Amino acid sequence: MNPLPFFIDKLWLIPLFPAATALLMLLSGRWLQNRLISLLCCGSVFLSFLFSVGAFWQLLSLPGERIAEKILFDWIPAGSFLTSSGHLSSFTAQWGFLLDPLSAVMILVVSGVGFIIHVYSIGYMGHEGGYYRFFGFLNLFMFSMLTLVLANNIVLMFVGWEGVGLCSYLLIGFYFLRRSAADAGKKAFIVNRIGDSGFLLGIFLIATTLGTINFRQIPLALEEMHFSVGAPVITAITLLLFVGAIGKSAQLPLYVWLPDAMEGPTPVSALIHAATMVTAGVYMVARNHALYSLAPTTMHVVAVVGALTAVYAASMGLVQNDIKRVLAYSTISQLGYMFLACGVGAFAAGIFHLSTHAYFKALLFLGSGSVIHALGGEQDIRKMGGLWKKIPVTAKTFLVAALAIAGIPGLSGFFSKDEILWQSFAGPLGNRALWAIGVLTAGMTGFYMFRLVFKTFFGQPRYSHEVDHHIHESPRSMTIPLVILAFLSVAGGWVGIPAVLGGSNRFEHFLQPVFGRRADVVLAVNMHAHTQEIQLMIFSVLVAVLGIFLAYYFYLRRTDAPEKLVARFSAGYRLLYRKYYVDEVYDVLFVNRFKDAGTALAAFDLGVIDGWGVDGSSWLTRFTASRSMWTDNWIVDGAVRAFGFFVRLLSYPVRMIQAGFVQGYALSIVLGVLLLLGYYLLR
Amino acid sequence: MIPTSNYLMLSAVLFTIGVIGVLTRRNIVIILMSIELILNAVNINLVVFSRQLGSVAGQVFAIFIITDAAAEVVVGLGILIALFRNRETVNADEIDLLKW
Numbered sequence: 059m060n061p062l063p064f065f066i067d068k069l070w071l072i073p074l075f076p077a078a079t080a081l082l083m084l085l086s087g088r089w090l091q092n093r094l095i096s097l098l099c100c101g102s103v104f105l106s107f108l109f110s111v112g113a114f115w116q117l118l119s120l121p122g123e124r125i126a127e128k129i130l131f132d133w134i135p136a137g138s139f140l141t142s143s144g145h146l147s148s149f150t151a152q153w154g155f156l157l158d159p160l161s162a163v164m165i166l167v168v169s170g171v172g173f174i175i176h177v178y179s180i181g182y183m184g185h186e187g188g189y190y191r192f193f194g195f196l197n198l199f200m201f202s203m204l205t206l207v208l209a210n211n212i213v214l215m216f217v218g219w220e221g222v223g224l225c226s227y228l229l230i231g232f233y234f235l236r237r238s239a240a241d242a243g244k245k246a247f248i249v250n251r252i253g254d255s256g257f258l259l260g261i262f263l264i265a266t267t268l269g270t271i272n273f274r275q276i277p278l279a280l281e282e283m284h285f286s287v288g289a290p291v292i293t294a295i296t297l298l299l300f301v302g303a304i305g306k307s308a309q310l311p312l313y314v315w316l317p318d319a320m321e322g323p324t325p326v327s328a329l330i331h332a333a334t335m336v337t338a339g340v341y342m343v344a345r346n347h348a349l350y351s352l353a354p355t356t357m358h359v360v361a362v363v364g365a366l367t368a369v370y371a372a373s374m375g376l377v378q379n380d381i382k383r384v385l386a387y388s389t390i391s392q393l394g395y396m397f398l399a400c401g402v403g404a405f406a407a408g409i410f411h412l413s414t415h416a417y418f419k420a421l422l423f424l425g426s427g428s429v430i431h432a433l434g435g436e437q438d439i440r441k442m443g444g445l446w447k448k449i450p451v452t453a454k455t456f457l458v459a460a461l462a463i464a465g466i467p468g469l470s471g472f473f474s475k476d477e478i479l480w481q482s483f484a485g486p487l488g489n490r491a492l493w494a495i496g497v498l499t500a501g502m503t504g505f506y507m508f509r510l511v512f513k514t515f516f517g518q519p520r521y522s523h524e525v526d527h528h529i530h531e532s533p534r535s536m537t538i539p540l541v542i543l544a545f546l547s548v549a550g551g552w553v554g555i556p557a558v559l560g561g562s563n564r565f566e567h568f569l570q571p572v573f574g575r576r577a578d579v580v581l582a583v584n585m586h587a588h589t590q591e592i593q594l595m596i597f598s599v600l601v602a603v604l605g606i607f608l609a610y611y612f613y614l615r616r617t618d619a620p621e622k623l624v625a626r627f628s629a630g631y632r633l634l635y636r637k638y639y640v641d642e643v644y645d646v647l648f649v650n651r652f653k654d655a656g657t658a659l660a661a662f663d664l665g666v667i668d669g670w671g672v673d674g675s676s677w678l679t680r681f682t683a684s685r686s687m688w689t690d691n692w693i694v695d696g697a698v699r700a701f702g703f704f705v706r707l708l709s710y711p712v713r714m715i716q717a718g719f720v721q722g723y724a725l726s727i728v729l730g731v732l733l734l735l736g737y738y739l740l741r
Numbered sequence: 742m743i744p745t746s747n748y749l750m751l752s753a754v755l756f757t758i759g760v761i762g763v764l765t766r767r768n769i770v771i772i773l774m775s776i777e778l779i780l781n782a783v784n785i786n787l788v789v790f791s792r793q794l795g796s797v798a799g800q801v802f803a804i805f806i807i808t809d810a811a812a813e814v815v816v817g818l819g820i821l822i823a824l825f826r827n828r829e830t831v832n833a834d835e836i837d838l839l840k841w
Binding site: 717718719720721724725728 | 760763764765772833834836837838
C-alpha cells in the first residue's frame with residue numbers, strides 16, 4: 059500500500075490540537091493570561107483548520123476512490139462472537155479516522171466555522187469571568203465534534219457524540235450561578251440522554267446483526283448478507299439510530315431542549331446549537347445512508363418528522379420576542395429541512411444545507427450576539443429598533459444572513475433549500491405534501507427572519523435612554539468574523555448551483571462516491587423536469603418574498619396591525635407564544651410523573667430499604683448483641699466468678715488464722731517453739 | 742561462787758516474764774519493754790556461759806545484743822510514735838493492719 063499523503067496520514071492530529079489545548083486550559087488555564095489563552099485556543103483550532111484544508115486538498119488528488127482511513131490503534135477488541143444470523147464475527151472498535159468526501163466537507167465546516175467563532179469569542183467573552191474555562195470547553199467541543207465527524211466506526215462516533223453532548227451541557231450552564239442556565243443545561247443533557255439510549259441500542263443491534271461497526275464494512279456486510287429492502291431488523295436499526303438523531307438534532311418530539319439552550323453564551327449558541335453539534339444527527343443519518351437506503355419505512359418517518367418539525371418550529375418562531383429564541387426555533391426548523399432531505403433520499407442536499415446553514419445561522423447568532431453586546435445584554439426585540447445606523451457592520455451582515463436563510467436567489471440558502479424542496483417534490487421518495495410543507499416553512503422563515511431584522515434594526519428605537527448612551531459597534535475581533543461569515547453566506551452556495559440554473563452542482567458530484575447510486579437516480583430525474591423545477595423554484599421564492607413583505611407590512615408600515623391580529627386571534631397567538639404548551643404537557647405527562655416516581659421511590663427507600671432493611675438489620679444486630687451480652691454476663695463471667703467464689707470458699711478457714719493481732723502471731727511462735735522443744739525433750 | 746544454774750534460773754525467770762509480757766499486755770510500750778527483758782535474759786545466758794567456758798566471745802555477743810537492742814528501741818519507738826500520730830492508740834489489738 060502506498061504511503062498516505064502527509065495531511066491524510068496526519069488526520070488524527072486534527073482533533074488532537076484542540077484536545078491538547080482543552081486539557082491545558084482545564085488543568086492550568088486559571089493561571090494563564092487571557093491573551094495567551096486566546097492565542098493558544100484559537101491557534102489550535104486554526105491548525106486543525108489548516109490540516110483539514112490540507113487533507114481536503116490531498117483527498118481531491120487521491121488516485122482512484124477518494125477514501126482514506128487512518129487507524130491509530132485497536133481500541134476495544136471485541137473478540138469473536140456469533141451474529142444473530144449465525145455468522146462468526148470478530149471485530150474490534152478501532153481508534154481510527156475515515157476521510158471521504160462527506161467527512162472532508164464536515165471537517166472543513168466544523169473547523170472553519172469553529173475557528174471563526176473562536177476568534178469572535180475573544181471579543182465577546184473578553185469581559186467575562188471564567189475565560190479559560192470557556193475556551194477550554196470550546197476546544198473540548200471541537201475535539202469531540204471532529205472525532206465524531208472523522209470516526210471510522212460508529213462506536214468512536216458515539217464517543218464524539220457524547221463528548222459534544224457533555225460540552226453542550228457544560229457551555230449551556232456556563233453561567234451556572236443563574237438558576238435558569240443550570241436548569242437549561244440539565245434539560246439539554248437529559249433530553250439528549252433519551253435520544254442517546256436509542257442510538258446506543260441501534261449500535262448494539264448493528265454489532266449483533268452485521269458483526270461490524272466500521273463504516274466502510276457496514277455496506278459490504280449488508281451486501282454479503284443479502285438483506286432485502288425493508289428488512290425488519292434494518293428498519294429497527296435505522297429507527298433506533300434516528301431516535302438518537304432526533305435527540306441530538308432537536309426534532310419532534312425531543313426538540314424542547316434547544317430553545318432553552320439559548321441560556322448559554324451567544325458564541326456557544328452559534329457554534330454548538332446552530333452550526334455544528336445539532337447537525338450531528340443529520341451527519342449520522344447521512345453517514346449510515348447504506349442502512350437507511352434499505353429501510354423505506356424509516357425514510358418516510360425521517361422525512362415526515364423533518365417536515366413536521368420544520369413547519370412546527372417555524373410557527374413558534376413567528377411570535378417569540380427573544381432574539382436568540384427566534385433563532386433557536388429557526389435552527390430547529392432548518393434542521394427539519396435537512397432531515398426532510400435525508401428522508402427523501404437526497405443526502406447530498408441535506409449535507410449541502412447543513413454546510414450553508416452553518417454559515418448563515420452562525421452569522422445570525424454572532425450578529426445577535428453583537429446586538430446584545432451593543433445593547434448591554436438586552437435580548438428582547440421589543441426593546442430594540444433603529445439600530446441600523448448605530449451598528450452598521452452587524453446590521454448589514456445580519457441582513458445578508460437573513461436574506462440567505464430566507465432563500466433569496468443567489469445566496470447560499472437559496473441553492474440548498476431549493477435543492478431540498480425540489481428533491482422532496484420530485485425525488486424517488488418525495489411527494490407533494492412534503493413539498494407543500496417545505497414551501498410553507500420557507501414563507502414562515504422569511505416572515506420571522508425579517509420580523510427580527512425590522513424590529514431590531516429599523517423603525518423607532520424602543521430602548522431606554524441609558525442604553526442609548528453606550529451603544530457601540532463591536533470590536534474588530536467580532537466584526538471581522540461577521541464579515542467573513544457574511545461572505546460565506548453569500549458564496550457558500552455557489553459550489554452547488556443546480557444544473558437547471560447553468561451550474562453543475564459540484565457539491566453533489568463531490569459527495570457522489572459516498573452516497574453512490576441513489577444520487578445518480580436523483581440526477582436522472584433532474585434531467586427530465588427542468589421547466590417544472592424552475593416553476594417550483596420561482597414559486598418558493600415568491601412565497602419567501604411574500605413572507606418578507608408581510609413582515610415589512612406588519613412591522614414597518616402598519617405597526618399597529620400585529621396587535622390587532624393578536625387581539626383577533628388571541629387563542630392562536632397564545633398557543634404559539636406559549637410554544638403549544640409542550641413544555642407544560644411534558645411536565646404533566648413525563649417530568650412530574652418521573653418526579654412522582656422519584657417520590658414513590660424515596661418513600662420506598664424510607665419505608666422498605668431504611669425501615670425494613672437498615673432499621674431491621676440494626677434491630678437484629680442489637681437483638682443478637684443483647685443475647686450475646688447475656689451469655690457473656692451469665693455464662694462466661696459466671697464461670698469466672700464461680701471460680702473466684704470457689705477459691706474464696708477454700709481460703710476462708712486459712713484466712714481466719716490471719717487475725718492481724720501481733721500477739722496472736724507471737725503466741726503461735728511460742729507455742730511452736732514449746733512444741734518443738736517438747737518433742738525433742740520427750741523423745 | 743554462785744553456781745551457773747542460779748544465773749540460768751534467773752535468766753529463765755526473766756525470759757518467761759518477758760514472754761508473758763509480750764503475749765498478754767496490750768500496750769505496745771510495755772510489749773517493747775518485755776522484749777528488752779527477753780533480750781537481757783539472753784544476755785545473762787551469754788555472759789554466764791562466757792565466764793564458765795573462759796571465753797570472751799559470749800561477752801562480745803552480749804555487747805552486740807545491747808547495741809542491737811538500743812537500735813531496736815529507737816526504731817520501735819519511732820514506729821510507735823508514727824503509729825500513734827495516725828491512729829491515736831498504742832493498743833496492739835486495735836492495730837490489726839496486717840490482717841489479710
